[in-house]
Amino acid sequence: MKKIIVAVLAVVAMFIVCSKTALATEYSTGNVTLTSIYAIIASRPISPVATSFSRVLFTQGTSLGVCYGTGADIQTTSSNNHVLATLLLAIAQKRQVNIFVDSTLRANNDNVCSITAVVMDLP
Incomplete structure (x- = not known):
């Protein structure tokens, strides 16, 4: 009986992991120009979930x-410093970037997805 329960739990765990992965979608912005960057500190009493x-x-x-169509978050x-450095360089040099986001990753409890990759072409 123990073996059956363990086997069932293993199958359920695999289903949960696979279903979450199957629902994840990575989107790409295409080449876009960065317009703003908001850096939010680790301790923000007014909005403790957004830190x-x-x-x-x-x-x-x-x-x-x-x-969200015109914004993305990065932890x-x-x-992640190398990705953030690429974004800051793009802002400083007024260069376009291609940003990739994952539909299941959120830094905050809203519809803004998290950045998974950034591509900045060399001149």
Whole structure:
């Protein structure tokens, strides 16, 4: 009986993991111009759920599906510094970027999706 319960739980766990992955969609903006960046600190008493990320706003690109069409978030962690540096460089040099977002990743409880990759072409 124990083996049956363990097997059923394993199948259910695999279904949950696979169904979440199957629902994830990555969208690309196409080449867009960055218009604003909002850096939000780790401790923000007025909005405790909205902390430790930067929101990047850009001109309208291609449809981002269920995600907000002219903005995306990036968690401000040391593992994301290279992506944030690319965004800041694009702003400083007035360069266009192609931003990729994941429909299931959100830094905040809204419809703005999280950045998974940024492409900035060299001149």
